Amino acid sequence: MKVPDCVKSRMRPFAPSPTRRTLLRDMAALALGAVSPLSFAQHGGLGLVTPPIRLDDIWLVDQTGRKRLLNDSLRQGITALQTVYTGCGTVCPLQGALFSAVQERIPGIRSGHPVQLLSVGIDPLSDSPSALRAWLARFHAGPAWNAATPALADVDRMRVALSGSTLPLGDIADHSTQIYCFDANAMLRWRSADLPRVDDVCDVLGALGRA
Structure with missing residues (x-):
């Protein structure tokens, strides 16, 4: 699939190696070929995040009760x-x-780094460690899949940073169903469409793991 010229031009400042350039191009094409104009209107930007961004650090409490950044x-x-x-x-x-x-599919993803999943609870008043544990157990989560909740004061700030949107956030019942993919340096590199295909998420994780 050919990547639009506008995407290629935004990627040039990184001057990646040929292999890296190909992987990043494929990541952009995956998302740009799968989203509708309506999706673009609902989110700040889909596909390859250029330049990559690091979210402001916030404290999370995971399903074990452990507090970590x-x-x-x-x-x-x-x-x-x-x-x-x-x-x-x-x-x-x-x-x-x-x-x-x-x-x-994680065992089949070729990556130079571990691949992990993180479900972030956006209702701190209800998403307690025990509730997160029960939610993970419901979907048979293994050791590569964790869940955690930020403080109430940090929820909206985190959601805005993830979506990249300047539009006001809606009620949590209308929260985004996008997937956000980060590289091993904690940089946000890709935003999916809502409820993306499993294949697309796995392909992006593999591309980041080989970049």
């Missing part, structure tokens, strides 16, 4: 991140099923 968690490997809340009965189960399918 977001970027420390992201540096543990190549990461696919989603936002959910444990009381959701509409799109969140679909997101859980999507990550469950990605989890099954």
Whole structure:
């Protein structure tokens, strides 16, 4: 699939190696070929994040009750991140099923770094460690898939940074079902369309792992 000239021009300042250039081009093409004009209107930017961005560090509490910094968690490997809340009965189960399918494919992803999944709870009043544990167990999460919740004061700031949108955030019931992929340096490199295909997420994780 040919990558639009506008995407190629935005990638040139990085002067990547031929192999790296090919991988990043393929990542951009995956998303740009799969989204609709409506999706572009709802989000700040889809596909390859150029230049990559690092989110402001915030404290998260994971399903074990452990407190850790977001970027420390992201540096543990190549990461696919989603936002959910444990009381959701509409799109969140679909997101859980999507990550469950990605989890099954992780052993087959060729990567120079560990590949991990992170579900971030966006309802701190309800997304307690025990609720996160139950949510992960519901989808048979293994050791490569964790969940964590930020403080209430940090939720909206994190959601805005992830989406890249300047539009006001809606109610959490209308939260994004995008997947956000980070490299091993905790840099956000790719935003998917809503509820992306499992193949697309795995292809991007593999590309980041080989870049």
